[in-house]
Amino acid sequence: GESVGLHLPTLSVQEGDNSIINCAYSNSASDYFIWYKQESGKGPQFIIDIRSNMDKRQGQRVTVLLNKTVKHLSLQIAATQPGDSAVYFCAEKPPSGTYKYIFGTGTRLKVLA
């Protein structure tokens, strides 16, 4: 069935270190992927996206890597800050003709002072 899963349910990192959050997706035909950040009591907040014709995309302090061969996504956060503490979701969009995003369970990132 369709699924977007995450390898680590909880990730703890020291403030200032780099964080890497991983995600596996199941639909090899998905053409668009997004990382969302969700803080307690709030809706998901867009972080960064990537299309299937790209391998890497960089934003401010964040980088998303896409490995289509093994159907794997990762989100790298540089110099992790306390404000980065949240649950992170990857989401995939199946190919044209469908309009839904498929989310995984999420990874909780805890930043240690």
Add this chain to the structure above:
Amino acid sequence: DAGVTQSPTHLIKTRGQQVTLRCSPKSGHDTVSWYQQALGQGPQFIFQYYEEEERQRGNFPDRFSGHQFPNYSSELNVNALLLGDSALYLCASTRQGGTEAFFGQGTRLTVV
């Protein structure tokens, strides 16, 4: 510029009752999707509305229905509430043809 707004923020209902949740999309957006997020889970797609019609539906029973108005705002209705309907209900809006979805803060529904 207001983002996606949802109301109410919290709601408590009794089993068997009906509930209506509301969403106003981000300015310039004409497409609204609804998601259900159970505690500790990722959001699950319920349905999407565009041009006042349901364009795609996820694996949810007919008790879940919706509506989109000419101003692009939307409602989610759930009939015959079950305890298992307790969740955070999220609304997301996009531009037609766009891909980046913006989410509201959600409505926390508790069924007792």
